Amino acid sequence: MLRETERRKENGESVRAIARDFEVDESSLRARLKRGFEVQCLGRFKRIFSAEQEQQLAEHCVEMDQRFYGLTRKMFRKMAYEFAEANHIKHKFNIQTRLAGHDWTQSFLKKT
Numbered sequence: 001m002l003r004e005t006e007r008r009k010e011n012g013e014s015v016r017a018i019a020r021d022f023e024v025d026e027s028s029l030r031a032r033l034k035r036g037f038e039v040q041c042l043g044r045f046k047r048i049f050s051a052e053q054e055q056q057l058a059e060h061c062v063e064m065d066q067r068f069y070g071l072t073r074k075m076f077r078k079m080a081y082e083f084a085e086a087n088h089i090k091h092k093f094n095i096q097t098r099l100a101g102h103d104w105t106q107s108f109l110k111k112t
Helices: 002-010 015-022 026-035 051-066 073-086 102-111
Strands: none
Touching (some): 002 015, 002 026, 051 102, 073 102
């Protein structure tokens, strides 16, 4: 829906017509177009890494695998912690063990 809406908007179609075609409220569509379609934060937990940073982590894991240096989960958790520290990203990873959490790792693997 996002790409289609943006494409139609660029072609000069009105937001009202687009909203009518998608059967959504016009004011809601205008707000989404103004704010953007990416979900900022749902629930009480905030994202640690942006989508771009998560993509970088995923690409790095794939590169390591292609070089026949697969990562264990523990190695990946350590790498994620070090990535956050190196980029001065606020996180709630375990400072004593210097590892990302199990839950964060599990959700990251589900997303990628």
